[in-house]
Amino acid sequence: MNETSSPPREAAVTAGAAVRLSGLRKSYGEVRAVDGIDLTIAPGEVVALLGPNGAGKSTTVDMILGLSTPDSGTVSVFGAAPGEAVRDGVIGAMLQGGALLADATVGEMVAMVASLHRKPMPVGEALARAGVDDLKNQRGNRLSGGQKQRVRFAVALVSDPDLLLLDEPTAAMDVSSRREFWRSMQAFTDSGRTVVFATHYLEEAEEFADRVVLMRSGRIVADGSVAQVRALAGGRTLRAVAPGATATTLANLPGVTEYQLRGEQIALSSNDSDATLRALLTAFPDARDIEIAAIGLEGAFLSLTSDEEEK
Numbered sequence: 024m025n026e027t028s029s030p031p032r033e034a035a036v037t038a039g040a041a042v043r044l045s046g047l048r049k050s051y052g053e054v055r056a057v058d059g060i061d062l063t064i065a066p067g068e069v070v071a072l073l074g075p076n077g078a079g080k081s082t083t084v085d086m087i088l089g090l091s092t093p094d095s096g097t098v099s100v101f102g103a104a105p106g107e108a109v110r111d112g113v114i115g116a117m118l119q120g121g122a123l124l125a126d127a128t129v130g131e132m133v134a135m136v137a138s139l140h141r142k143p144m145p146v147g148e149a150l151a152r153a154g155v156d157d158l159k160n161q162r163g164n165r166l167s168g169g170q171k172q173r174v175r176f177a178v179a180l181v182s183d184p185d186l187l188l189l190d191e192p193t194a195a196m197d198v199s200s201r202r203e204f205w206r207s208m209q210a211f212t213d214s215g216r217t218v219v220f221a222t223h224y225l226e227e228a229e230e231f232a233d234r235v236v237l238m239r240s241g242r243i244v245a246d247g248s249v250a251q252v253r254a255l256a257g258g259r260t261l262r263a264v265a266p267g268a269t270a271t272t273l274a275n276l277p278g279v280t281e282y283q284l285r286g287e288q289i290a291l292s293s294n295d296s297d298a299t300l301r302a303l304l305t306a307f308p309d310a311r312d313i314e315i316a317a318i319g320l321e322g323a324f325l326s327l328t329s330d331e332e333e334k
């Protein structure tokens with residue numbers, strides 16, 4: 024493992040997809056943690072794996088890293104098997120609760136990981152990029168939860184990987200650490216690296232990802248640019264008092280995806296509230312007390328990831 028194995032790595036990096044998952048499945052007993060995932064991630068993409076607890080995000084990340092073996096399907100990272108990509112320093116990972124050495128200092132830990140890799144970035148650079156240079160002499164057992172996360176980030180960066188995999192990277196961070204973390208991450212992605220991060224937070228995905236892959240019950244339920252997924256999730260609700268409204272007319276209004284009718288009170292969900300409103304006023308000119316509200320991000324996320332289609 025020295026200079027002689029460099030060319031294959033260069034070749035692999037230019038060979039198509041950064042990550043390719045095909046027909047991926049993994050069950051734990053009765054639980055289908057990952058239930059048939061096909062996903063191709065291009066080099067340079069910043070992808071958020073978004074989903075509620077138990078959606079299968081960590082299981083997917085573990086399989087991309089080769090920490091867990093799929094029951095069926097394949098994983099390739101820059102054309103290589105996960106284990107090989109990890110050994111070559113192509114993947115850097117920041118996992119939930121990844122272990123840190125209690126007795127070593129932050130500087131020593133990052134230096135140790137650097138020594139395992141062929142072409143690490145300078146230790147000082149990894150510490151600076153992760154915003155932990157001031158913690159260099161601190162021991163692992165003296166770090167707060169948020170500081171530990173930032174040290175894990177330095178450890179993930181130091182191999183100078185082409186792909187960074189982050190499992191809920193900001194989970195233990197306070198607001199200012201989060202901001203700092205994403206600022207360093209952006210500096211990293213600006214250099215054309217690929218980043219895949221799992222998160223519960225739609226806002227984080229919106230702000231930092233080029234692409235959002237929404238998972239529920241081990242499957243992908245939406246995949247697209249942030250704007251596309253937002254549009255998919257970004258309907259509005261329209262409430263009004265509409266004398267004469269009937270279920271049939273409401274159901275046939277343009278854009279309406281759901282409706283409720285209670286006496287003269289109506290509540291509509293619409294994916295085109297302008298068209299719905301125009302048609303509503305044409306059909307029911309006496310409609311009054313009209314209110315239109317965006318479905319909150321939280322609500323949109325819940326609507327796309329709700330369990331109502333569960334088998």
Ligand SMILES: Nc1ncnc2c1ncn2[C@@H]1O[C@H](COP(=O)(O)OP(=O)(O)OP(=O)(O)O)[C@@H](O)[C@H]1O
Nearest residue numbers: 051054055056074075076077078079080081082083
């Ligand atoms: N080692 C395991 N043994 C048994 N069941 C597991 C194991 N790992 C995961 N599961 C189950 O598989 C499903 C998917 O879990 P996974 O951790 O991948 O989801 P997640 O989307 O990462 O959730 P979270 O956001 O809570 O981390 C869950 O139902 C979980 O309970």
